[in-house]
Amino acid sequence: MSACCQERTVDQGQLDQILQLYQGQPSALIEVLHQVQEIIGYLPREVQGKIAKALGVSRGEVYSVVSFYSHFTIKPKGKYQVCMCKGTACYVKGSPEILDRFEKELGIEAGDTTDDGKYSLEVVRCLGACGLGPVMTVNGNAHGLLKPEKALAVLKKYV
């Protein structure tokens, strides 16, 4: 299952451990950002500040790396994390149309979270269920053989 669909909570102890481990190592910035996002789910400004201080880099440097890589996000994930597969099998079976529909319906682009914090939308490359494509997961629950209308109906069950 894609990491984008796993529930995570902030763990201050784990965060401190990572920062201690990489204390004073500016070259570990990307690795630290990966690990911290893995445990918190996103990279809020105050956490970026802690990372900058621990590694001995500027806040600006941390922010520029976070904004450069689309993998990193500064927004918390929504209550419902929707992961739309755009792997080859799902792509040819119509996942781009479903994704377009979601973006219009939710008013966000892939990688973003709705303002009410309800949905976040991610694109993933193969969920391992290609025969059921197009496939999406909502909080880790898989839904397959989707068409735009069916996908929207599934989404509306998550209220």
Ligand code: FES
């Ligand atoms: S390509 Fe979508 S599940 Fe494999």
